Amino acid sequence: MSFNGAFAADMNSNDAPTGVIVNALRWELLNDWVRYLRDSMFEDKSAEMSYWWGFVKRDCGFEALKCLWAKREPNYPMFAEAVWLLHREFSEGAGADNHPLFADLPAIPAEVLFQKIASCSAVVHRELTQEQMVEILRKAPQDYTGMS
Numbered sequence: 001m002s003f004n005g006a007f008a009a010d011m012n013s014n015d016a017p018t019g020v021i022v023n024a025l026r027w028e029l030l031n032d033w034v035r036y037l038r039d040s041m042f043e044d045k046s047a048e049m050s051y052w053w054g055f056v057k058r059d060c061g062f063e064a065l066k067c068l069w070a071k072r073e074p075n076y077p078m079f080a081e082a083v084w085l086l087h088r089e090f091s092e093g094a095g096a097d098n099h100p101l102f103a104d105l106p107a108i109p110a111e112v113l114f115q116k117i118a119s120c121s122a123v124v125h126r127e128l129t130q131e132q133m134v135e136i137l138r139k140a141p142q143d144y145t146g147m148s
Contacts, residue, residue: 016067018078022085024064029090029116030101032058033108051109056116062124065117069125075146077147085142087113114138 032055037045043056071079091094091110095102108116118133125133 005009008119016070018082021064021067021071025117026084026089028061028064029086029108031107032060032116033090033105037105043084050134051112052115055108056112056119059107059120059123061120065121066124067103068117069121077144080140080144080147083117083137084144085116085140110138123125 035058036042036055037050039054042050044050045054068079068082071082087110089102090108090113093102093107095105114134114137117137118130121133122130128136
C-alpha cells in the first residue's frame with residue numbers, strides 16, 4: 001500500500017490548521033530543547049552564546065514554519081494564536097499543565113524562543129530578515145491577547 005497525496009496536491013501552506021502547525025513545532029522545539037539541556041558540550045546553560053550555538057542554531061521545523069509564516073498576512077489572528085500558544089507553553093511554563101513531557105524542564109526564555117523560531121524560519125521564509133521576524137514574533141503574543 002502506498003500513500004496517495006493527490007487529495008492534498010492543491011493545498012497551500014496557509015491551509016494547514018493552526019493546531020497542526022503548533023503540534024509539529026511543539027515537538028520539534030521540545031526535542032531540540034531537551035537535546036540542548038542534555039548536551040555536555042554547553043555546560044553553562046544560562047550563557048547567551050550557549051543558547052545561541054546549542055539551541056537557537058539547530059535547524060528544525062521547516063514545513064511547519066513555512067505554514068506558520070504563510071498564515072501571517074492572510075490570517076494574522078491564527079498566526080498570532082500559534083505564536084502565543086508556543087510562547088505560553090515554552091516560556092511561561094504552561095506546557096507542564098498539558099503534557100508530562102514538559103514537567104521537569106526549565107522554561108525557554110521568551111527571547112531565546114523567538115530567536116530560535118526566527119533562525120529556523122530564515123531558510124524557508126526569505127522575505128524578512130531574522131531581526132524583522134524576531135520583532136514580529138515578540139509582538140504576536142501581545143496582539144493575540146489583545147484580540148481575545
